[in-house]
Amino acid sequence: MSAEFFEDPDGTREQILAATYHTLCEHGYADLTISRIGEEFEKSPSLVYHHYESKDELVLECLEFMIDRFEHRTTDDVDQPRERLEEFFGWLLESNIEVERQQFIALLVELRTLASRDESYRRQFLRSDQVLERYLSNLLNSGIERGEFRECETEQVAAYVLTTLTGVMLRRSTHDIDPAWLEDVRAELEAYLEARVYRE
Template sequence: MTDDTTDEIMEATYTALCEHGYASLRMQDIADESTKSKAALHYHYDSKHDLLVAFLEHLRDELAGRVTEFREGDPSERLAEFLDEFLLPGDDTPGEEWGTAILEIKAQGPYDDAFRDRLQRIDDIWVDVVREAIADGVDAGVVREDVDPDDVAEFVVSLVMGTQARNVAIGYPRERTHASLTDYIEERVLVDGETLGVAEE
């Protein structure tokens, strides 16, 4: 299968998920959003489940490329940009329909080993990005030496992902968690005098 075909099918899957949600999604719905027939989709993927597993792998690859910018430069600025990207809505923030669809998929994790494995790989990227920024901050002298990068990364990512789920489920404002996490990092993680996103002269 060519890269163009894969990209088209993944984009069609995204669009169909946003329109129909996970529970109601059919292979025909995905075919309707692409130039491929249902039979053509089944040629590449035996079932809707197989296609969605591939879709999660695609999301993981996209996220890996997306977070490259958070792996270089000033550690404090990287942390600030990470929180802005995943907690503050912007022009390119996916809509409510996508948030609902991905939450439905995540809910299958406890029952589906393939889904859980791919979701874990996505989670690992988030944790690694924050862990690297914290560890680099310790080396650069902007993060306190007694801070454990693993603990902070797990805590931050748990709050970010939990907030995204609450936002979808009950409309909880992500900006509130953004403010709380900023305060936490400045008060408990950065050395005295440092402000998140602004390196001390």
């Protein structure tokens, strides 16, 4: 999930959601207002008020849109499961990421903490976790079918790896842009996958 989903917004609804996404990345949730989204949505700020009553309505729809897009993009059978897996980890584990990705990671964490007290946010993040776990399980199953990965409990591995990556998100969002632990986590995750998932 990231900015790419909003690169070419189709129609007014997607344009408003893209404006919400960009405003969120720049100001964070706490400082988000419908009026700021209206400013970002240059076409016609009043249209935002016309379609949405609260900032949460916009943010929740924006989250749902990204989850739908990610879910839609993923397929059951994967051609190069190990490359896809490494790509997925890399998005969170790379050093020297651009400021926009760093902001997006911090934003996802900020929105996720709303879920501890708000049922609507909780529902979105439960779904997002399910979609991501399913994506990881599919990659693992494809690797096993191709003989590239060992037989393993794919759902269990997916839940574990997603949890580690969730930890990376929380730590990254609250540390400097290139923390020392990042290289350690990358190396040890690789060692774990060598031991439990990848065939020699």
